[in-house]
Amino acid sequence: MAEKAMIQDNTRCIGCRACMIACKEWNDLGADVTDFFASDGYQNPRDLNENNYTLITYREEPAEAQWVFGRLLCMHCASPACASACPTGALQKLANGAVELTEWRCIGCRYCMQACPFVIPKFDYGSVFPKIHKCTFCSDRLEVGFAPACAKVCPTHAIEFGDRDEMLSKAKRRIADAPGRYVPHVYGETEVGGTNVFHLSSVPFEKLGYETGLPHEPLPDLTHKSMRFVPRIFFSLLGAFGLMAWIVRRRNERMGIAEDH
Amino acid sequence: MEARRSIFRWKSTLVAIAIIGGTFTLARFAFGIGAIANVNNAYPWGWWVGFGVLSFIAFGGCGFTLALLVEIFGQHRYAPMVRPAITMGLLLYLGYVVILMIELGRPWMGWIIFFSWQPTSALFEVAWCATLYTTVLIIEFGSVAANHYRWRRSARILGMVYLPAVVVGVSLSHLHQSSLGTLLTIVPLKVDSRWWSEVLPATFLTSSYMAGLSLVxxxxVLATHYLRLKPRVDLLGGLARFQIGLIVIFLTLRIGSLVYEGATDAALRFDWLSFLLWTEIIVGFLVPLALFSIPDVRQNKWALFASSCLLAGGILLTRLNTAVFGMRVKHWESYQPAIGEYATTFGVLATLVLIYGFAVRRLPIHREEPLDEDPAPGIAPHAAKAAV
Amino acid sequence: MAKSSNARMGTFAVFGVAVLVNLVLSIFLLDQVRRTRQEVSDLSRELASKQDVAMLRPLRVNEILERRCTRCHTDQRFAKLTGMGRPEILETIQRMREHPGSNIPSSEVREIQAALLVFRCIACHGEGVLSQIVLMPPEDRVRFLRDKVRMPDSGFRTDQVGELLRAFETLVDRPKN
Structure with missing residues (x-):
């Protein structure tokens, strides 16, 4: 299957939250006890959690005195920091673009949460049998040729789904066709080495609360800089220390120093 | 008598701390992590990792540092320090495993890490190396015990694997001590610029040597004081010389990375984190450096004790600063360690001190000569026994 | 003996720490100096030139003429202004206003007159150069215009400096739209 991607066109979003409901429905997620003003205005709940893999964020843009919407969901990075950090391989980047969690392999170390620049993976701290929760890209639906649940239900086509190349060129074309309507940036094209979810917006992304100022290089590269030397370093150290220890022991034997440890 | 009463007071305090820690641990397994800890979705690690993992392993580095010094660099005169170092190292690594079991969300799945292949993950490497190294520590410790109790067959087998085990153990330690730093290189946006740098692996490795030597x-000083043994101030003075070199290397890396990463602006800012930074650098490293450089200090066991405490505090602070205080995530949630997090870690620490206190009196860990002075009645048998 | 040794240790320690802290601070300070110098040398690329500032307040001669004149006249027509001074231009504008459908409000006459007079300068100098007059104090403006008028083939008489100055001031101090 070709690599898939999603466009989240925030200028088309009307804040109906159908995506949140569809996501809950498909992934069998529970309900939350919520507060009407849990966060800024009508945003509800305040953040992603074990019952919400996606969330429409509500911000008010004072200059225009109107809502601007954003959406939280896993960005499904091209080189995901979470999957690179996971010590058990519970998180994997799939060929269809999804970053998938194999729940039973998770040991709850929460390194993925630490590593994720978008603060997406969530953990149910209240549970005695907790685990990591995050958007699945509806990987199970993709395999049978369906679009992710959120993309399918969006009534205004704010969420669109297709092959990654096609989605990226579509996002760019949309900006080029209506430059006044969009800020000239496809969020997710280059952030941390590219992602499989592209966000478009009418206001600068920091006003939507998105993490801006991310490097364009994949974050795993930072770890990889030292991690890739590990085997070489290990065997060099082993050799060097072994040799030194052997020399020291022979010297001691010749000088008749008793082993004294 | 005075010493004995003070030991008793210490012991009861430690037992109390251990019991409190145990209670919180039970609560964690009964009601989940959220019941006792403040770790949250934006700050998933917090105190448990900063103190229980990063710092415990740093100070557990005493085992490999002394093994490196004695067995590999052939500095044989430090041999009397090896047994305490290995015992403390083993205990601290076991303590780290216990804290990890509390801290992991799904500890019952922990074994799966050994049936995975994730060479890109620093945590994978730390887990593997730390486990293998704990095995090495058990072999080293077992070899000492077998020799002492004259378990002939075990002693022969362990004697054969001892040196290879030391070599493997020291190599493994270099890897996972530095990988603890690598753990945090993937989050340049979350760790404050005053602590994040690409040379974190190198600073963490250097500080683990220093932590090991400080702890030893x-x-x-404490053990010879309470067991009434002759302190080997000459050896401590020798270790202090190594400390000088290590502190200089560490500070060069530290200051160099601050300049290289462009963090001097932040370092000269007047805020809480800069206060922590300067406390760390001045009280934790520069003052010990100055003290260790004075010959009079290197011949005075309490001066060495105080300087080592300052240095140990500096290392602890730099680790906590990197992983706890300097961690700043742009998110609505914030983090302060909860009582439960302090209680569990200090509970484990208190238990370790108690076990070590017990071990040091029952096992031939210290073999220095007893003090010449006439020992107070009641303590003499103890000290004499331990000194054998 | 022990006391003096302690005192010596203390002095050494305090002195040593002071030196070391000083060393670290010096390194940081040097880095700050280096970075500041770097930033200053990078500034020239970011700093606005007089030209840039002047462009913030363009004379907008063409804009004015386009609004009221170019519906009927081509640019070439304005070239025939050569030799016209303020009275002649005003007279012309009045004549144009009389044409039915010309639709030139009296409030804009002053502005159009200034624009047409300055148009004669633009033929040689370009609006960018002339915009610099915005930044000049009054005395310099006069000197600037006088120097230009004195140039051979300027097409202006020296007694027209005042007219020119008023024309420029009309354009420069004109409220936005």
Whole structure:
């Protein structure tokens, strides 16, 4: 299957939250006890959690005195920091673009949460049998040729789904066709080495609360800089220390120093 | 008598701390992590990792540092320090495993890490190396015990694997001590610029040597004091010389990375984190550096003790600063360690001190000569026994 | 003996720490100096030139003429202004206003007159150069215009400096739209 991607066109979003409901429905997620003003205005709940893999964020843009919407969901990075950090391989980047969690392999170390620049993976701290929760890209639906649940239900086509190349060129074309309507940036094209979810917006992304100022290089590269030397370093150290220890022991034997440890 | 009463007071305090920690641990397994800890979705690690993992392993580095010094660099005169170092190292690594079991969300799945292949993950490497190294520590410790109790067959087998085990153990330690730093290189946006740098692996490795030597010094002064043994100030002075070199290397890396990463602006800012930074650098490293450089200090066991405590504090602070205080995530949630997090870690620490206190009196860990002075009645049998 | 040794240790320690802290601070300070110098040398690329500032307040001669004149006249027509001074231009504008459908409000006459007079300068100098007059104090403006008028083939008489100055001031101090 070709690599898939999603466009989240925030200028088309009307804040109906159908995506949140569809996501809950498909992934069998529970309900939350919520507060009407849990966060800024009508945003509800305040953040992603074990019952919400996606969330429409509500911000008010004072200059225009109107809502601007954003959406939280896993960005499904091209080189995901979470999957690179996971010590058990519970998180994997799939060929269809999804970053998938194999729940039973998770040991709850929460390194993925630490590593994720978008603060997406969530953990149910209240549970005695907790685990990591995050958007699945509806990987199970993709395999049978369906679009992710959120993309399918969006009534205004704010969420669109297709092959990654096609989605990226579509996002760019949309900006080029209506430059006044969009800020000239496809969020997710280059952030941390590219992602499989592209966000478009009418206001600068920091006003939507998105993490801006991310490097364009994949974050795993930072770890990889030292991690890739590990085997070489290990065997060099082993050799060097072994040799030194052997020399020291022979010297001691010749000088008749008793082993004294 | 005075010493004995003070030991008793210490012991009861430690037992109390351990019991409180145990209670919180039970609560964690009964009601989940959220019941006792403040770790949250934006700050998933917090105190448990900063203190229980990063710092415990740093100070557990005493085992490999002394093994490196004695067995590999052939500095044989430090041999009397090896046994305490290995015992403390083993205990601290076991303590780290216990804290990890509390801290992991799904500890019952922990074994799966050994049936995975994730060479890109620093945590994978730390887990593997730390486990293998704990095995090495058990072999080293077992070899000492077998020799002492004259378990002939075990002693022969362990004697054969001892040196290879030391070599493997020291190599493994270099890997996972530095990988603890690598753990945090993937989050340049979350760790404050005053602590994040690409040379974190190197600073963490250097500080683990220093932590090991400081802990050995602190232990030696306290143990010889309470067991009424002759302190080997000459050896402590020798370790202090190594400390000078290590502190200089560490500070060069530290200051160099601050300049290289462009963090001097932040370092000269007047805020809480800069206060922590300067406390760390001045009180934790520069003052010990100055003290260790004075010959009079290197011949005075309490001066060495105090300097080592400051240095140990500096290392602890730099680790906590990197992983706890300097961690700033742009998110609505914030983090302060909860009582439960302090209680569990200090509970484990108190238990370790108690076990070590017990071990040091029952096992032939210290073999220095007893003090010449006439020992107070009631303590003499103890000290004499331990000194054998 | 022990006391003096302690005192010596203390002095050494305090002195040593002071030196070391000083060393670290010096390194940081040097880095700050280096970075500041770097930033200053990078500034020239970011700093606005007089030209840039002047462009913030363009004379907008063409804009004015386009609004009221170019519906009927081509640019070439304005070239025939050569030799016209303020009275002649005003007279012309009045004549144009009389044409039915010309739709030139009296409030804009002053502005159009200034624009047409300055148009004669633009033929040689370009609006960018002339915009610099915005930044000049009054005395310099006069000197600037006088120097230009004195140039051979300027097409202006020296007694027209005042007219020119008023024309420029009309354009420069004109409220936005």
């Amino acid at each position: 010094t602190i232990e030696h």
